[in-house]
Amino acid sequence: xxxxxxxxxxxxxxxxxxxxxxxxxxxxxxxxxxxTETSRPLPRAALSARAAAALWALRVFVVLVGLMxxxxxxxxxx
Amino acid sequence: MLGxxxxxSMIAYASDGAQYGLGFFVPLIPVLFAMAFICQEMCMRVxxxxxxxxxxxxxxxxGRVWGWFGxxxxxxxxxxxxxxxxxxxxxxxxxxxxxxxxxxxLGLALxxxxxxxxxxxxxxxxxxxxxxxxxxxxxxxILVKPHLGAVAGSLDxxxxxxxxxxxxxxxLASTVGATVTPWMIFFQQSASADKGMTHRDIKHGRYDTxxxxxxxxxxxxxxxxxxxxxxxxxxxxxxGFTSAGFPEAxxxxxxxxxxxxxxLGLIEAGAVAILTISASTAYAAGECAGVSHSFNNSxxxxxxxxxxxxxxxxxxxxVILIPGAPLLSIALNANVLATVLLPVSLVxxxxxxxxxxxxxxxxxxxxxxAAGITVITFVGLCGAAYGIDSFLLxxxxxxx
Numbered sequence: 001x002x003x004x005x006x007x008x009x010x011x012x013x014x015x016x017x018x019x020x021x022x023x024x025x026x027x028x029x030x031x032x033x034x035x036t037e038t039s040r041p042l043p044r045a046a047l048s049a050r051a052a053a054a055l056w057a058l059r060v061f062v063v064l065v066g067l068m069x070x071x072x073x074x075x076x077x078x
Numbered sequence: 079m080l081g082x083x084x085x086x087s088m089i090a091y092a093s094d095g096a097q098y099g100l101g102f103f104v105p106l107i108p109v110l111f112a113m114a115f116i117c118q119e120m121c122m123r124v125x126x127x128x129x130x131x132x133x134x135x136x137x138x139x140x141g142r143v144w145g146w147f148g149x150x151x152x153x154x155x156x157x158x159x160x161x162x163x164x165x166x167x168x169x170x171x172x173x174x175x176x177x178x179x180x181x182x183x184l185g186l187a188l189x190x191x192x193x194x195x196x197x198x199x200x201x202x203x204x205x206x207x208x209x210x211x212x213x214x215x216x217x218x219x220i221l222v223k224p225h226l227g228a229v230a231g232s233l234d235x236x237x238x239x240x241x242x243x244x245x246x247x248x249x250l251a252s253t254v255g256a257t258v259t260p261w262m263i264f265f266q267q268s269a270s271a272d273k274g275m276t277h278r279d280i281k282h283g284r285y286d287t288x289x290x291x292x293x294x295x296x297x298x299x300x301x302x303x304x305x306x307x308x309x310x311x312x313x314x315x316x317x318g319f320t321s322a323g324f325p326e327a328x329x330x331x332x333x334x335x336x337x338x339x340x341x342l343g344l345i346e347a348g349a350v351a352i353l354t355i356s357a358s359t360a361y362a363a364g365e366c367a368g369v370s371h372s373f374n375n376s377x378x379x380x381x382x383x384x385x386x387x388x389x390x391x392x393x394x395x396x397v398i399l400i401p402g403a404p405l406l407s408i409a410l411n412a413n414v415l416a417t418v419l420l421p422v423s424l425v426x427x428x429x430x431x432x433x434x435x436x437x438x439x440x441x442x443x444x445x446x447x448a449a450g451i452t453v454i455t456f457v458g459l460c461g462a463a464y465g466i467d468s469f470l471l472x473x474x475x476x477x478x
Binding site: 041042043044045047055058059061062065066068069070071072073075076077 | 140141144419429465468473
């Protein structure tokens with residue numbers, strides 16, 4: 001069987017849904033236990049340099065437009 | 079989804095109707111709720127498959143910087159929106175000659191009461207019970223006796239709104255911010271995880287989200303149709319959030335029944351949103367701080383979650399008690415700020431829904447990605463257009 005991605009708390013994508021023992025376990029856990037079960041950290045996802053740059057560009061743009069809205073808001077109060 | 083029809087949203091829809099009558103915005107509201115469905119379905123699916131909230135996943139998969147940026151945006155927009163919710167309750171209560179103190183006491187008492195059960199299901203049932211009264215806006219629409227032919231005739235997006243371009247952009251950004259919101263992304267995913275949904279529940283989660291979207295769109299159009307009565311009666315005395323303006327104006331043109339129903343609707347819309355928005359802030363705080371964040375935990379074992387839930391509502395309540403605070407401006411800008419800050423969260427939502435290591439066979443399909451990117455582009459353009467145009471007008475770089 002092909003080796004599955006076994007990061008903590010990450011489902012195994014190359015197995016059939018019905019075989020996902022982790023989810024079977026979740027189904028039978030009490031809700032408090034579920035909260036505890038999902039408290040384990042996940043590994044970092046790899047973002048390409050282009051994707052990271054695009055995200056930062058969008059972030060800067062959003063902050064700039066947000067500042068414009070705040071400026072307009074303050075201007076309208078005067 | 080019915081929580082999306084919060085106080086400022088219903089005022090935004092009614093303002094669309096009062097400003098432009100039946101026309102462009104009538105079919106736009108269902109289109110916007112279709113966009114909200116696309117976003118909420120993704121959040122519900124990610125929450126059901128990963129059993130984790132949005133803030134937690136962004137923080138762990140993309141790093142603390144992006145996680146805290148998202149939580150910071152959310153806290154800012156939630157605080158402003160919560161102030162608007164309290165104002166909405168105040169407007170509704172003012173119609174019945176009750177003041178700000180009653181609005182604050184009612185809102186805070188509801189938050190504390192819903193937190194006292196120690197179980198997610200209890201909290202959800204109370205909120206759902208309250209949300210049913212969002213149907214009051216449909217009743218208000220019926221009471222103003224609209225011309226059904228005119229409502230049906232507006233479904234072709236005509237007439238297109240005329241008048242001030244900046245006012246149109248303001249109402250467009252505000253209407254978009256009323257349906258697709260930052261707190262909805264955090265809340266939907268965290269709540270799906272908190273209620274213990276798994277991949278087996280995705281199908282029912284879709285039905286649930288779709289039913290909510292249809293009902294919210296119908297009630298939203300109801301608020302617009304009620305507001306449009308003010309246009310056909312020469313827009314008499316629309317004061318928006320000041321005093322009991324909107325319900326009072328409706329009373330004059332359509333009778334005390336319509337005014338009372340609209341006022342009660344505003345109280346309901348504000349109350350439900352106070353519960354969901356303070357919960358979304360508490361989820362985000364707990365997720366980013368890495369501590370317990372569930373309605374299923376006792377207050378003692380999830381002290382940050384419960385404390386933030388109450389503290390954010392308390393902070394917003396204090397603002398509306400400040401004499402001379404610019405409540406009208408805060409309320410009108412709440413949805414706009416949400417629209418402007420939303421695109422980054424939407425991008426992370428699509429990234430998470432495409433994360434095959436997390437989502438496995440439940441990752442986004444190509445068509446879902448196309449729909450998600452369309453929503454991000456539309457929301458981004460609406461927010462940016464209003465922000466830039468208003469800034470240029472305010473700095474007098476362009477004329478009105």
